Each structure stands twice: as structure tokens, then as C-alpha cells.
Amino acid sequence: MTAISTNFAARLESLIGPSRISTDAAARACYAVDEFLPTAVARPTSAEEVAEIVRFAALEKLALIPCGNRTKLRIGAPPSCYDIALDLTGLHEIVHYDPGDLTLSADAGTPLAKLNALLVDHKQFLPLLVPWYSLSTIGGTIASGIDSPLRQFYGTARDFLIGAEFVDGSGHLCKSGGRVVKNVTGYDLHKLLIGSLGTLAVITRLNFRTFPAPIAGSRGFVASFPDAEGALALRRAIASSSLTPLTLDIASPELAQIFAKRTPATPETAVFAGENRAADQSSLQPIGDWFNPREWQLCAAFAGTTEVLDRYARELTLLAEKSRATSTAILGDATRPAVWGRLRESLAMLLETSPATVIFKISVLPGHHAALFTNLQHIAERATLPSALVARAGGTIYFALLPASVNEDTTARLSQSIARIFDFVFASCGHASLLFAPPALKERTSLRSQQLVAPASSRLPANSRAELIPGVAQMRRLKSAFDPQNIFAPGRFAGGI
Amino acid sequence: MNPGLVHELTKLLGEDSVLHKLEDLFLYEYDASVEKGLPDIVVFPTTTEHVSQIVKLAAKYEVPVVGRGAGTGLSGGALARTGGVMLVFARMNRILEIDPENQRAVVQPGVVNYELTRAAEPHDLYFAPDPSSWKSCTIGGNVAENAGGPHTLAYGVTTNHVTALELVLPDGEIVRVGSKHDDVFGYDLTGLFVGSEGTLALVTEITVKLSRKPEAVKTLLAVFDSVDDAAESVVDITARAITPAACEMLDGWTLRTVEDYIHAGFPMDSAAVLLIEVEGLAEAVAAQAAAVTEVCNAHHAREVRLARDNAERELLWKGRKNAFGALGRLAPSNYVLDGVIPRSRLPQTLRRIQQIGTQFGFQIGNIFHAGDGNLHPIVLYDPRDAAQFERAMQASAEIIRYCLEVGGALTGEHGVGMEKSELMPLVFSDADFDLMRRVHDAFNPSCSLNPGKIFPLSKGCGEIRVRKQPGEAASRP
Numbered sequence: 001m002t003a004i005s006t007n008f009a010a011r012l013e014s015l016i017g018p019s020r021i022s023t024d025a026a027a028r029a030c031y032a033v034d035e036f037l038p039t040a041v042a043r044p045t046s047a048e049e050v051a052e053i054v055r056f057a058a059l060e061k062l063a064l065i066p067c068g069n070r071t072k073l074r075i076g077a078p079p080s081c082y083d084i085a086l087d088l089t090g091l092h093e094i095v096h097y098d099p100g101d102l103t104l105s106a107d108a109g110t111p112l113a114k115l116n117a118l119l120v121d122h123k124q125f126l127p128l129l130v131p132w133y134s135l136s137t138i139g140g141t142i143a144s145g146i147d148s149p150l151r152q153f154y155g156t157a158r159d160f161l162i163g164a165e166f167v168d169g170s171g172h173l174c175k176s177g178g179r180v181v182k183n184v185t186g187y188d189l190h191k192l193l194i195g196s197l198g199t200l201a202v203i204t205r206l207n208f209r210t211f212p213a214p215i216a217g218s219r220g221f222v223a224s225f226p227d228a229e230g231a232l233a234l235r236r237a238i239a240s241s242s243l244t245p246l247t248l249d250i251a252s253p254e255l256a257q258i259f260a261k262r263t264p265a266t267p268e269t270a271v272f273a274g275e276n277r278a279a280d281q282s283s284l285q286p287i288g289d290w291f292n293p294r295e296w297q298l299c300a301a302f303a304g305t306t307e308v309l310d311r312y313a314r315e316l317t318l319l320a321e322k323s324r325a326t327s328t329a330i331l332g333d334a335t336r337p338a339v340w341g342r343l344r345e346s347l348a349m350l351l352e353t354s355p356a357t358v359i360f361k362i363s364v365l366p367g368h369h370a371a372l373f374t375n376l377q378h379i380a381e382r383a384t385l386p387s388a389l390v391a392r393a394g395g396t397i398y399f400a401l402l403p404a405s406v407n408e409d410t411t412a413r414l415s416q417s418i419a420r421i422f423d424f425v426f427a428s429c430g431h432a433s434l435l436f437a438p439p440a441l442k443e444r445t446s447l448r449s450q451q452l453v454a455p456a457s458s459r460l461p462a463n464s465r466a467e468l469i470p471g472v473a474q475m476r477r478l479k480s481a482f483d484p485q486n487i488f489a490p491g492r493f494a495g496g497i
Numbered sequence: 498m499n500p501g502l503v504h505e506l507t508k509l510l511g512e513d514s515v516l517h518k519l520e521d522l523f524l525y526e527y528d529a530s531v532e533k534g535l536p537d538i539v540v541f542p543t544t545t546e547h548v549s550q551i552v553k554l555a556a557k558y559e560v561p562v563v564g565r566g567a568g569t570g571l572s573g574g575a576l577a578r579t580g581g582v583m584l585v586f587a588r589m590n591r592i593l594e595i596d597p598e599n600q601r602a603v604v605q606p607g608v609v610n611y612e613l614t615r616a617a618e619p620h621d622l623y624f625a626p627d628p629s630s631w632k633s634c635t636i637g638g639n640v641a642e643n644a645g646g647p648h649t650l651a652y653g654v655t656t657n658h659v660t661a662l663e664l665v666l667p668d669g670e671i672v673r674v675g676s677k678h679d680d681v682f683g684y685d686l687t688g689l690f691v692g693s694e695g696t697l698a699l700v701t702e703i704t705v706k707l708s709r710k711p712e713a714v715k716t717l718l719a720v721f722d723s724v725d726d727a728a729e730s731v732v733d734i735t736a737r738a739i740t741p742a743a744c745e746m747l748d749g750w751t752l753r754t755v756e757d758y759i760h761a762g763f764p765m766d767s768a769a770v771l772l773i774e775v776e777g778l779a780e781a782v783a784a785q786a787a788a789v790t791e792v793c794n795a796h797h798a799r800e801v802r803l804a805r806d807n808a809e810r811e812l813l814w815k816g817r818k819n820a821f822g823a824l825g826r827l828a829p830s831n832y833v834l835d836g837v838i839p840r841s842r843l844p845q846t847l848r849r850i851q852q853i854g855t856q857f858g859f860q861i862g863n864i865f866h867a868g869d870g871n872l873h874p875i876v877l878y879d880p881r882d883a884a885q886f887e888r889a890m891q892a893s894a895e896i897i898r899y900c901l902e903v904g905g906a907l908t909g910e911h912g913v914g915m916e917k918s919e920l921m922p923l924v925f926s927d928a929d930f931d932l933m934r935r936v937h938d939a940f941n942p943s944c945s946l947n948p949g950k951i952f953p954l955s956k957g958c959g960e961i962r963v964r965k966q967p968g969e970a971a972s973r974p
Contacts, residue, residue, distance in 0.1 A: 100732050100841035101870070123738055145681070158681065158688055159657050172928035180837045182654065182869045183906040184643045184692050185913060185924055186951065187933055191656075191688030195681060212738030239600075242712035242778055307780040363680040365599045395678045431682045471674040471686045477939035478684055482932070494683045 008060060009040040012084070015056060016042065016049045020090075031085035033065055033492075034078035034439040038085040045090040047165065047173055047204040054202060055171030057084060058485045065489045066198040068109055068137030072144040074351075074436055076197045078443065080491030088139055091204060094118060096179065103162065103179050105207040108139025124210045127154035131347040139203045145195020149247040149301075149343050152393035154211060157194050163207035164190035166200075169483030173204070181209045192478065198489040199497055200482040214246065214303030219313065220331035220339055221245075221302065223320035224295040228252070228373045231296045234323040235366070238300065239394065243315060245300040247393070249343050252373075254388035254402075257293040258353055260286075264345035265352060285338040290329035299339055346390050347398060351436060354386075354402040358414055358437045360421060362397040364430030372397065372428060379420045383413040398435070406438070415444050433494075499537065502558040502582075506540055509550055514541040514588075525565070525583050529630070531832050531880070531890075532573030532915045536563065536583035543588045545663060545671055545701040552699065552945075553669040555582045561948050562667075564695045566607060566638030569630040571833055572914030574642055574694045578949035584699065586637050592616050593702070600707045601660070601677055606637020606700050613705070622707035625652040628910070629818050640700050643692030645910030647743040647817065650868040651776070652708060654910065656691040663702035664690060667945045677704055689936075694912050695947040697940040711776035714742070715786040716804040718813055719771040719793040720764050724748055727769035728843035730796040731867045734773070735840065737792060739785055742776040744868030745817050748847070751824070751862035751875070752816075758823035761816025762809075767799065771867065772817055820864045821875070828877035834893050835911035836900035840870035849899050850874050857892035871909035872900065898923065913951045921953050930956045 009023045022028070022041040031038050044050045057064045062083040067073055069089060091107035094115060098104075099122035106115055112126070113134050119125050127150040130141050142164075147156055154160070163177025176189035193203055225231045231250045238248065251259070263284050291297060298320070302312040313330045320328045331339065342349065351357045364372055369391060376399050380387035386402040401417055403410040418434065418441075425432040434442070472495040479486070479497045491497075507515045516522060516539040526535045537560065542548045555562045561581035568575055577583050590607035597620035604613060610631040614623040627646035628634055638644070640662070645654045652658075661675030675687035690697055721727040727746055734741065747755065747770050752763040763770055771793065775785040790801045804810040824831050838846050847863060850872075854861035862875040874896055878889040897907060897920060907917055907924050925933070930952065937944075937952070944958030952958075 098839055098841060100736060101839040102735060103839065155653075155657065156679070156681075158685060159653060168928075168932050170931075172931065174929050174932045175925070176929070178837075178906045178924075179904055180839060180870055180906050180909070182645055182649065182837050182866070182871045182909040184654075184910055185907040185917075186921070186929075187936055188643075188656065188688055188692055189932070189936065191685045194685060194688075196684060200684070212735075212740065215738060236598075240709075242709070244777070304778075304781050305784050307784070308778055311778060311780050361680070363676070363678040363682070365678055367598055393679070396680055430678070431676060431680065433682060470676065471672060471683065474672060474674065474686055474940070475684045478686075478689075478936065481935035481939040484935075 008062065008083070011056065012040055012042055012053065015052045016044055020044065028085070031067065031070065031087070033073050033082060034442060036079050036082045038065070039083050041085045041087060043087045043090050047091065047167065050086070050088070050202050050204055051167045051171050051173050053084070053086060054167045054169070057487050058169060058171055061485060062487060063490050064487050065492070066143070066202045068140030069111070069135045071132035071135050072140055072146060075144050076492040078439055078491065079489060086202060088202070088204070089137060095205065099124060102210045103181065103207065104210050105179055105205060106138060107205055108203045109137050112136045112138055112141060119210055120213070123213050123215050125213045126208055126210055127160070128157065129344045131345050133344060138206050142194055142206060143196060143198050143203060147392065147396065149249055149340065149392060152248045153244060153246040158191050160209040161190055161194065161206060162209050164193055164203060165205035166193060167202040167204060169201070169485055169487055174201070177207060179207050197492045199479060199493040200488065202488070216303065216305045217309055218246070218301060218303035218336070219309050220336035221300045221312070221316045221328070222290055222331065222339060223298045223316070223325040223328045224292040225298070225323070225325055226295055228296050229370060230323050230325060231298045232370055234298050234320050234325065235394070237319040237323060238316070241315065241319065243302070243312060245302045245312070247299065247301040247340070247343070249299045249393070250391040251297045251299065252389040253294055253296060254386065255346065255390055256291055256295065256297055258349055258388060259291060259339070259342045260293045262349055262352065264342060264349055284341045285335070287338050287342065288335055290327060291339060292327065295326060299343060301336070301340060343390070347436070350388060350400040350402065354404065356403050356406040356410060356414065356438045356441070358401040358418065358441065359435045360399045360432055361435045362399060362425055362430060362432045363395055364397070364425065364428050366394050368428045368430065369397070372424070375424050376421065379417050379424070383417045385413060385417060411441060411444065414441055499558050499560065502554060502560065503538060505554050506538060506551065509554070510540055510542065510547060515539070525568070525585070526576070528568045528570045528573060528575050530571050530573045530914065530916055531830070532576055534573065534576030534578045534915070535580065536577035537580045539583045539585055541585050541588045545665065548584065548665045548699055548701050549669040549671055551582065551584055552665055552667060556668065556945060561945050562699070563947050564637070564641065564699045566635030567609070567633045569634040570638060570642060570914065571835065571911040572642070572908065572916040574912050574914035574950060575638065576915060578915055586635060589701070595620065597622060599677065600709070601704060602707055603702065603704050604636055605702060606635060606640070608636050610634050610636055610639060617707050621710045623710055624705060625649070625658055625708045626655045629821065636703055636705070637700055640691050640703055641693070641695045642912040643910070645866070645871065647745050647866060650744055650866065651740050651742045656688060658706045659687060659691050659703060660706060661704035662687055662690055662700050664698035665701055666698050667941050667943065675704065694914060694950050696937060696950055697946065699946065713779040713782040714774060714776045714810070715782050716810040716813055717773045717786060717789055718762070718802040718804070719773065719798045720767045720800045720802070721769045721771070722767060722797065722799055724769045724847050725844045726796045726798070727771050728847060728867070730771060730793045730798070731843060732841050733792045733796065734789060737788055739775070739788055741773050741785070741789065741868060743772070743774040744866070745772040746770070746863070746865055746867035747772070747817070747820065748863040750860065751820060751864050754827060754862070755816050755820045755823045758826060759816045759819055761812050763816060764800070772813055817864070824862060824875055824877065828879060830878055830880045832876040832878065832889055832893055834872065834874045834876070834896055835908050836872045836897050836905060837909035838870045838872060838900050838903050838905035840868070842903040843867065843870065846872065846899065846903060850896055853892050853895050853899070857888050859889065859892055861892070869909070870905065894920065915950060918949070918951060919953050921951070
């Protein structure tokens with residue numbers, strides 16, 4: 001370590017105490033972001049301490065990356081510099097919960113599981129069943145912008161995050177929104193924090209609207225199809241029916257094979273947290289034979305009274321038959337978690353499958369999905385790369401390339417496929433972002449400046465793509481407004497922000 | 498004021514699209530709030546390119562620009578607080594696309610809220626946000642104010658239904674943010690611009706989600722002999738894990754006034770009614786209606802009535818949606834407040850509102866979105882009586898302060914506008930204002946768009962001078 005860095009670590013210690021600062025190699029290694037290590041790790045225990053650290057960092061122009069339990073730090077571009085890891089797990093109080101109002105306020109480092117454990121006593125829940133669920137903090141979940149299968153019914157965090165407190169780049173504790181479900185007082189700055197990867201502010205507290213848990217009962221439905229067309233036809237039929245399932249995912253045969261072979265590493269909790277405690281279990285059951293590893297599956301979860309459950313079972317089965325499903329199954333409390341636990345953890349499982357997993361998040365309108373699926377598979381086959389796909393809630397697709405080994409050859413084929421996928425998605429008027437990729441590959445595709453988020457319909461040279469990210473110039477203006485010194489996670493965001 | 502600007506605008510838009518005579522301008526001095534602000538010029542663009550050109554011309558002459566839809570806003574958001582060019586979107590009123598497969602519509606800002614729902618109807622779709630003024634308010638205005646409505650309890654407010662915007666920035670640049678699909682790539686700019694009250698950019702095109710019409714709807718009217726019982730019922734419905742599509746409350750005095758006028762069938766001697774709607778699958782709706790009835794009965798409802806058919810249902814809603822009109826018969830003017838409280842504080846807040854009414858000498862009616870704690874107390878006053886107007890404003894501020902005291906918000910759906918800009922320091926610190934200011938300046942650095950809104954005047958743009966008398970500055974040919 002250089003004298004300067006030793007010096008700043010000592011000054012950090014004077015701010016929040018020596019026991020809250022680590023500079024040893026082992027501790028720093030835990031906070032690596034794409035193989036970059038921080039010089040020091042700071043673990044504040046209050047928003048005031050966060051503000052002090054940020055003021056110090058702003059003064060010294062030190063780059064700072066906020067984090068929770070570090071399950072999703074692989075999302076984003078490699079940082080352009082990284083001095084301090086700001087670990088927020090020391091801020092973990094649930095500061096306010098009023099079951100009658102269905103509102104909750106908790107510190108950024110609060111584990112999602114802790115929060116849902118409180119809510120379950122009041123038959124409520126927060127519909128954020130994200131990958132690495134049992135390890136995730138609410139701050140990390142919001143900052144990473146990751147979604148959950150439940151978005152089909154409940155929407156994404158932008159629909160139920162109602163307020164936030166955060167420290168801006170000048171080290172001031174700010175807030176926006178409030179603790180009521182309806183509020184138009186001032187700018188909705190908290191929405192900007194969703195998916196911001198820590199580049200705008202350090203989130204210290206989040207306020208949510210909570211939801212009544214589906215206590216009356218819930219079931220799962222799985223239909224298998226020989227091709228994607230059938231599954232897409234059923235999804236269209238459901239979308240134009242009166243049914244409003246809680247989740248609606250389409251899994252490719254390759255994903256079904258991964259589901260059949262693997263169990264998520266993270267311990268399991270209730271699949272729809274809050275519905276009942278009996279569903280809690282320490283590990284997932286193996287997947288049943290109703291989940292055919294050679295076929296496409298459509299998976300829908302639904303909830304309600306016995307009459308409602310019967311109606312769903314009846315109509316979904318009928319619609320599936322019309323779409324030429326080869327088999328259908330209704331899953332009860334015993335079997336349902338086997339599928340939905342895996343659907344929730346899909347991204348984590350895909351990352352475990354290969355030493356060099358690449359995962360795209362792709363959004364195109366449902367009408368373009370059939371062509372997209374075919375082309376994605378085609379691109380993967382052409383590069384002889386195994387792949388897997390899950391289409392979530394109508395419009396969002398996670399597509400993974402899963403090379404069996406890492407070497408120069410696979411890396412070359414991966415980067416070629418990445419370019420082809422971006423090109424195809426642009427041509428289909430969609431958006432794509434490379435959510436996960438090995439650091440070397442991120443560098444190779446110079447992801448920071450070009451391709452983290454790419455715009456619709458671009459056939460322009462790769463180096464001008466960043467300028468075509470819709471509103472990237474406005475995003476830069478916002479970044480400067482929040483973080484004038486550019487100290488928060490520099491380089492991690494789209495367009496080099 | 499600016500013959501050169503009038504000339505150039507006329508050249509751009511044609512004579513029938515530029516108003517500058519005082520007698521014409523007076524029509525645009527008002528909205529549905531108690532505020533006033535006289536523009537110097539009113540223009541009616543028909544294209545995004547026009548909007549961009551108008552903004553550039555206004556910048557050249559250094560006059561502010563204020564966007565306006567139908568002028569139904571309740572916080573003065575669409576008033577020219579410091580004069581300048583008022584840009585009325587009434588003629589940008591085309592529905593550009595209805596995409597039933599993807600449940601999207603693309604509209605110009607001047608499209609009337611209800612017209613979109615009507616156009617989507619053949620596909621069994623509708624636009625969910627439904628402010629009381631839905632038959633006249635525009636979607637551009639809904640976007641600017643992040644408007645709500647009775648049915649936002651279950652389906653969310655405007656921001657939850659907007660996925661993309663086309664914007665004109667104060668320098669005339671045309672920008673697109675968001676996309677037709679559901680996902681946000683990069684910062685959620687759409688989420689920032691919706692509800693920014695025209696202070697960051699002018700919205701020229703909007704992509705919205707359309708919702709599928711529910712298979713079954715049941716509308717219930719629960720009649721109570723005590724306001725507290727009605728309020729407790731609302732809290733209990735939520736506690737039973739029921740999310741009605743709408744849950745509206747009218748207090749006794751208000752419902753009597755409405756009944757006199759609309760004849761919706763509200764019992765004249767009751768203390769409060771709840772209008773509750775449940776929607777969804779037929780099976781689910783039947784169970785929910787039964788549960789709602791049970792809750793209301795447990796809280797001593799005198800009667801829970803289920804609308805037998807569409808006609809009865811529409812009559813009940815007519816009573817709710819036209820309530821403000823009914824109250825207009827009682828006094829020369831009324832002031833509709835907009836505050837939010839945690840819904841569990843309903844009973845005590847209603848009692849406090851009555852106390853405040855008594856203290857300041859007003860009868861205050863209550864009609865509101867009980868389900869999400871969004872109150873609309875109505876203060877009846879005579880604007881010609883300056884002292885009474887002043888007292889009405891004091892009473893209103895007192896009610897809003899109480900909402901904040903119990904953990905609520907300054908405004909739930911009407912916006913801050915001119916009305917509440919001076920109350921903003923009750924909610925936000927200097928650091929909060931500094932950041933909001935920087936975000937504002939990132940897009941609107943010279944404060945040329947809708948100046949004098951949201952921010953307290955002391956924390957707003959340095960150069961703003963608000964006219965003391967709205968009519969005064971218009972004293973020119």
C-alpha cells in the first residue's frame with residue numbers, strides 16, 4: 001500500500017473508528033469488483049457516518065463503491081477507479097412498519113429475508129423475490145435493479161418504492177418521496193436510484209409499499225411444449241384472457257435441464273414469502289417429471305380462494321391444450337417450490353453452470369419474441385456455445401451463453417456472439433444489456449463505453465453507440481447533479497458514467 | 498409586451514394559433530385552483546417541431562414558457578406565474594397508435610384522458626388513471642402532475658402507466674426517454690419527468706400502458722351513522738388483505754349536498770358513506786364483496802348496498818365524480834385540498850379537520866380516496882371577501898400541516914404547483930432543495946420552463962419576480 005492510501009485509511013479510521021475500517025488483503029479481496037480491489041473497506045453503522053465518509057471522499061476525490069452483501073456486484077462495467085468499498089450491512093434496522101398502512105421503511109443494509117420475516121406475521125410481503133434472495137439486502141436489490149418473477153402481477157420496484165434517503169456526492173443526507181402510497185411532493189428522485197449501480201448516491205434507507213400475502217391459497221401451473229411457438233401462443237392466450245397470474249415465465253429446454261440437474265446454492269425460504277410458514281424449507285425438492293428437460297415450459301403461479309384456484313386450473317389447462325401442450329401439471333404447496341425456487345434463482349444457477357457465463361437482459365415487445373428466440377439460439381449454435389433462456393412476464397428475456405471451459409478460443413467465440421446478439425436486438429427495436437460477463441470479456445467488448453446499454457435500431461459503428469442510448473446525455477447531466485465530483489462507482493454505468 | 502415575439506410566433510404558427518389580446522389572455526389566467534397567473538401570449542402548436550421552435554423563440558426573447566393541457570389542474574401548475582408564453586397542447590390531441598397486442602398506446606399530450614379509454618374500449622382495454630376531471634383533463638397534464646384518481650388504489654397513478662416520453666428541453670432539443678417495453682435501461686428518466694410539473698421539459702408524446710378490463714365488477718355502497726365507523730372499516734378492509742379497485746368516502750354533509758343535486762341514492766340522514774369497488778375474476782369478486790360487506794357490518798354499517806346493475810353503479814359513481822360540482826352550488830367558490838395521511842390515521846384526522854373548520858368558521862366537507870389515505874377536504878368561501886379568503890387559506894394550511902404531522906404528505910395527486918410551493922420547507926431540508934435544484938438546473942438551467950412552481954420562491958430561480966397583481970403586468974395595448 002502506498003503512503004497516501006495508508007494515510008487515507010487512517011483518516012477514515014478517525015471518522016468512524018478503527019474497527020470499522022479494514023485494509024488487509026483478505027478483507028479487501030472480498031470486495032473485489034471485476035478483479036479491482038479497493039484500498040480500504042469502510043463499514044459505517046449510521047447514515048451520518050456514511051455522510052462523513054462521502055464528504056471525506058469528495059474532498060480527497062476518492063472513488064467509492066457502495067455495497068450490501070455483494071451478491072450482485074458483478075452487474076455493470078469494471079470501475080474506472082476504486083478506492084473505498086462502502087459496506088452498508090451495518091445499517092440494518094427496520095425503522096418503521098405500519099401493517100394497517102401497508103408501508104415499511106428500512107435501512108439499506110436490511111436483508112430482504114429479515115424484512116419478509118417481519119411482514120409474514122402480518123400476512124404481508126414485499127414482492128421482491130430476487131436471485132440470491134436469502135443473502136440480498138434491500139439496498140443492493142434496488143441499486144442493482146434486478147427483477148423478480150412476481151413482476152408479472154406486482155410490477156417492478158419502481159411501482160412500490162415510495163421513498164428513499166440517501167447521501168449525495170457532496171456528502172449531504174437527502175430524501176425524496178415519503179411513507180405514504182400516494183405522493184407527488186417534489187421530484188421522484190428515488191426512482192432514479194433503482195438500477196443506478198451506486199453511481200448517483202449512497203442509499204441509506206428505503207420506503208416501500210407492502211402487499212397482502214396470497215394467504216387464501218396458491219398453485220403453480222406448468223405446461224410443456226415441443227417448441228417455443230406453443231409456449232408463446234399460450235402466453236398470448238393468457239394475456240388476452242381474464243386471468244391475472246402472479247408469475248408468467250417461459251423456460252427453454254436447456255434451462256429445464258439445468259433445473260433438473262441443479263439445486264440453487266442459496267438456502268431456500270418461502271417461495272412467495274408471506275403466504276405461509278409451512279412452505280419454508282431448508283432446501284428445494286428435485287424437480288418432478290412434469291418439467292420436461294427436452295421441452296419448452298410455460299410456468300404460471302396464481303393465488304386466491306378455492307373457487308378461484310379451480311377456475312385457473314381449469315382455464316389454464318384448456319388454453320394449454322388449445323396451444324398444443326404435450327403435458328400440463330397443477331402444482332400444490334409440496335411441489336410448487338421446486339420450480340419457483342429455481343425460477344427465482346435462475347440467474348444465480350446460470351452463473352454457477354459455467355466458468356464463463358454471459359447473461360444478457362433483453363427487452364423487446366412480445367410480438368418479436370418468436371424471431372428473437374430463434375435467432376438467439378442460432379447465434380449460440382453457430383459459435384457452438386451452450387445457451388439457456390428464460391422469458392419473464394411478457395417482455396423481459398434473460399439469455400445465457402454457457403461455455404464449458406474458458407480459453408482464448410471460447411473467449412473469442414463469446415465476444416463474437418455478444419456483438420451478434422446486440423446487433424440483432426437493435427434490429428428488432430429492442431434493448432439489450434450485458435448483465436453478467438467475465439471481467440476479461442467485459443474489457444474486451446469495451447463494455448463501459450459502448451454496450452452496457454444499447455439503443456434500439458442502430459447499425460452505426462460500435463464506438464458511437466453510447467451516444468444513442470436513449471437519453472444518455474440527460475443521464476450524464478443527472479450524474480453531475482447528484483455526484484459532481486464523480487466519486488460514486490465511476491465507470492460502472494451505461495455510457496461510461 | 499413583445500411585438501417581435503408575437504410577430505415571430507404568428508409567422509411560425511399562423512394568426513389563429515397565437516393569442517395576445519388581453520381579453521383573450523384572461524381566459525388563460527385561471528385553472529381549477531384558487532391561484533391566478535396571466536400569460537402574455539398564448540400559443541397552440543400542432544407538432545413537436547412547433548414546440549421546439551416556440552421554446553427557442555421564447556429563449557431568444559428571454560421570456561418563460563408554461564405548458565398547459567385543459568387547465569383542470571388544482572395547484573396552479575399550468576398558470577403563467579411570471580407571465581410569458583403559455584403553450585396550450587389542445588391541438589396536439591391525436592391518438593397516434595393503439596397497440597392491443599402489447600397493450601400500449603402512443604398519444605399526443607392534448608388527448609383527453611377519457612378519449613383514450615374510449616378508443617381502447619373495442620379491444621377490451623382502458624387507461625387506468627382516472628382523475629375526477631377525466632372527461633376534460635389531458636394526458637399531458639396527467640403526466641405533468643402525476644395525476645391519480647379513485648381507481649389508482651389498486652392500479653397505481655399515472656407514473657405506473659407511462660413507459661416512454663418524447664420531450665422538448667428548454668433549449669429546443671427534442672429527446673426521447675424510456676421505451677415501449679416495460680424495462681428501464683439506464684436511469685429511469687421517464688420516472689423523473691412524470692410528475693415534474695413541467696419544470697424540466699415539455700412533454701410532446703407519451704407512450705402509456707393500457708390495462709385489460711376486468712371480467713367482473715361489483716360496486717358497494719356502505720352507509721354509516723358515524724364517520725369513525727366508516728373510517729375504521731377502511732382500515733379493516735386493508736387488514737383483511739383485500740385491495741379494492743376503489744374505496745371512496747363522502748362525509749354526511751357532503752353526501753347530502755351531492756344527493757340534493759345528483760340523486761345518486763345516498764341516504765340523507767347518514768354520517769358517511771363508503772363507495773367500494775372490487776374487480777377481477779367473477780369468483781374472486783364474489784368473495785371480496787362478501788368480505789367487504791362483513792367488515793362494514795362489523796363496524797356497524799346501517800346498510801351495505803350492492804349496485805344491481807350498470808345503471809345503478811354509474812349513478813353511484815356520478816355522485817362521487819360530480820361532487821365538487823354539487824358543492825359549487827353552495828358558495829361562490831370552493832377550495833379543494835389535497836393531503837395524504839397514513840390510512841390508519843383516518844378517524845383522528847377527520848376529527849381534527851372538523852375542529853379546524855370550527856376554529857376558522859368554515860363548514861369543511863370531506864370527499865376522498867379513503868383507501869390510500871388521500872384526503873380532499875373542501876373549504877367553501879367567497880373570494881370577494883378578502884378576509885374570508887385569507888381565513889380559508891389559513892385553515893387549509895393548518896389541515897395540510899396536520900397531515901404532515903401524522904406522517905403523511907403535502908400532496909397526493911394535485912401537485913405542488915404555486916399552491917404549495919411555500920409549504921415545501923415543511924417536508925424538505927436545505928440539502929434536499931439543493932439536490933432538487935441541481936436536478937432542475939441540469940435540464941432547465943435558466944428557469945425558462947414553468948418558473949415559480951414546486952420550489953419556494955426564496956429557494957427558486959434567483960431572477961424570478963412574481964407579480965403581485967396578476968392582471969397588472971398585462972396593461973398594454
